[in-house]
Amino acid sequence: MxxxxxxxxxxxxxxxxxxxxxxxxxxxxxxxxxxxxxxxxxxxxxxxxxxxxxxxxxxxxxxxxxxxxxxxxxxGMSFVPQGRMIFSTMTVKENIETGLTTTREKQVPQDLYDLFPVLLEMKSRRGGNLSGGQQQQLAIARALASKPKMLLLDEPTEGI
CATH class of the missing domain: 3.40.50.300 (P-loop containing nucleotide triphosphate hydrolases)
Structure with a gap:
């Protein structure tokens, strides 16, 4: 691979x-x-x-x-950098949508919300208003939105 x-x-x-x-x-x-x-x-x-x-x-x-x-x-590669690098002024939903650029999908796939249910509850909240653990889930969901073959995670437990 x-x-x-x-x-x-x-x-x-x-x-x-x-x-x-x-x-x-x-x-x-x-x-x-x-x-x-x-x-x-x-x-x-x-x-x-x-x-x-x-x-x-x-x-x-x-x-x-x-x-x-x-x-x-x-x-087919996707990357979650150390420090998450989410867009703090964008909503959870908008943050995840930035990961859809390589797919033909227009909406956040339900399986991402199934994987991270807290993000569904907070999809209208600004990314900067989430806890560290919630921001990490958001960063991973954004990376997974591109449907990668290979997911690279740098310091995935930092700040949790």
């Missing part, structure tokens, strides 16, 4: 990720663990295309390394 080969990421002259190789099979869950500053967030940002990288990133045999972030999302 996901194949990462000779993955390298640098900040200026400083190489942070040095030729990383790994595969993720369908329905497999992989946790990247390590202390602060070990490159976990850098890896996530480079996989989704926020940070430039070298090497190969393929998802279902489609090379994504040269694609922009929005193309990677359209190709």
């Amino acid at each position: 996901l194949c990462v080969s000779n993955h390298k990421v640098s900040y200026g002259q400083s190489e942070v990720i040095h030729g990383l190789n790994f595969d993720v099979k369908p329905n497999e869950i992989v946790a990247i663990m390590g202390r602060n500053g070990m490159g976990k967030t850098t890896l996530m940002k480079s996989l989704i295309g926020v940070l430039p990288s070298e090497g190969s990133i393929t998802l279902d045999n489609v090379e994504m390394a040269k694609m922009k972030s929005h193309q990677r999302v359209a190709g």
